[in-house]
Amino acid sequence: MSITAQNVTKRFGDFVALDNVTVECPAGALVALLGPSGGGKTTLLRIIAGLEVPDSGTVLFRDDDISKRSARDRNVGFVFQHYALFRHMTVFENVAFGLRVRKWPEQKVRDRVKELLHLVRLEEKAAQYPANLSGGQKQRIALVRALAPEPKVLLLDEPFGALDAKVRAELRDWLRRFHDELHVTSIFVTHDQEEAFEVADRVVVLNKGRIEQQGMPIEVFEHPANEFVMDFLGNVNKLPVRVEGGRALLGETGTVELPAKLFGNGASGRTDAYIRPHELDISRTADGGNCMLGRIVHINPAGSVVKVRLLAEDFGLMINVDVTPDRYKALALKPNETVYVTPKSAKIFESDYSI
Numbered sequence: 001m002s003i004t005a006q007n008v009t010k011r012f013g014d015f016v017a018l019d020n021v022t023v024e025c026p027a028g029a030l031v032a033l034l035g036p037s038g039g040g041k042t043t044l045l046r047i048i049a050g051l052e053v054p055d056s057g058t059v060l061f062r063d064d065d066i067s068k069r070s071a072r073d074r075n076v077g078f079v080f081q082h083y084a085l086f087r088h089m090t091v092f093e094n095v096a097f098g099l100r101v102r103k104w105p106e107q108k109v110r111d112r113v114k115e116l117l118h119l120v121r122l123e124e125k126a127a128q129y130p131a132n133l134s135g136g137q138k139q140r141i142a143l144v145r146a147l148a149p150e151p152k153v154l155l156l157d158e159p160f161g162a163l164d165a166k167v168r169a170e171l172r173d174w175l176r177r178f179h180d181e182l183h184v185t186s187i188f189v190t191h192d193q194e195e196a197f198e199v200a201d202r203v204v205v206l207n208k209g210r211i212e213q214q215g216m217p218i219e220v221f222e223h224p225a226n227e228f229v230m231d232f233l234g235n236v237n238k239l240p241v242r243v244e245g246g247r248a249l250l251g252e253t254g255t256v257e258l259p260a261k262l263f264g265n266g267a268s269g270r271t272d273a274y275i276r277p278h279e280l281d282i283s284r285t286a287d288g289g290n291c292m293l294g295r296i297v298h299i300n301p302a303g304s305v306v307k308v309r310l311l312a313e314d315f316g317l318m319i320n321v322d323v324t325p326d327r328y329k330a331l332a333l334k335p336n337e338t339v340y341v342t343p344k345s346a347k348i349f350e351s352d353y354s355i
Contacts, residue, residue, distance in 0.1 A: 002061070002062050008022070008044065008054045009056045017043040018044055018054070020210075034196040039209070042157055049076050051071055076151050076152070081157055084142065085145070102149055116144040135164070159188060212229050224347070237276070237320055239317060241348070255314075261346070261347050291343075292312045293338060294340070295338050296310055308320070
């Protein structure tokens with residue numbers, strides 16, 4: 001069941017939550033609505049679910065216009081951030097609730113609940129109450145409760161937002177595998193870039209009620225449409241430059257030229273260049289000469305990359321560089337040391353540029 005929200009506009013008083021937004025979710029896909037708070041993600045999700053009515057625009061399930069149907073008649077499963085489980089009901093009764101409301105035969109209810117609890121490996125929790133479950137277990141129960149009536153579409157509103165980092169990471173992996181088994185067309189809201197890029201087949205970046213970019217995760221990350229997308233998707237260095245004759249020069253005297261890709265035509269004058277931390281290299285010598293001198297302010301060696309923060313005093317810039325643990329050990333980096341930083345890549349956008 002494919003989903004299309006077409007030319008959707010929604011206002012709350014003077015606030016424009018969605019401004020002529022069109023989003024397509026292919027059948028069987030898992031699509032992430034990604035963006036900052038207030039960007040319109042949850043409003044769009046609620047309009048697709050039938051919990052909000054758009055001022056204009058249509059919602060299509062495949063080619064069927066369901067814009068005027070009630071939430072109940074859309075056959076949509078909805079998963080909330082804070083689980084919304086019934087505290088006075090057991091796990092079994094929570095999952096069975098929607099089936100009994102729809103008057104399923106009791107044996108069919110029992111078979112369906114047993115099947116779903118087995119699917120999420122929580123059969124042993126059937127007789128327990130939500131208060132006895134961990135956060136991750138509660139969210140899995142909330143998910144299968146939404147799936148119990150066999151919905152055409154699954155919608156998730158920041159499903160892992162209330163969980164700690166470790167549990168979030170585990171559930172992201174679990175949701176991706178779970179979706180690959182069931183292939184239910186799904187849309188989920190998140191402001192977590194890592195979550196969206198790990199889980200989704202497609203990513204839609206929303207900001208201030210408008211779509212900034214949409215596409216496959218690797219397309220959006222490697223080819224951001226504009227400054228907002230570039231800046232929003234992870235840590236990035238923003239460096240003031242002068243563009244002259246297609247060359248991006250850092251500093252008043254143009255002592256460093258950035259290997260920049262310019263998006264748009266006729267970019268010139270003063271602007272900003274965007275460089276991700278892994279697009280900078282640290283060395284002990286000024287190989288090639290096209291580099292900045294930087295004093296190491298802080299080193300964070302935790303994780304799969306070592307994060308190095310430097311002050312380029314000649315330019316008055318704080319710069320973040322990511323290096324591999326092997327590179328960090330080979331250079332034997334220490335705070336307050338002076339090193340050379342060489343840009344390997346950069347992006348410059350015209351303010352009105354878009355793909």
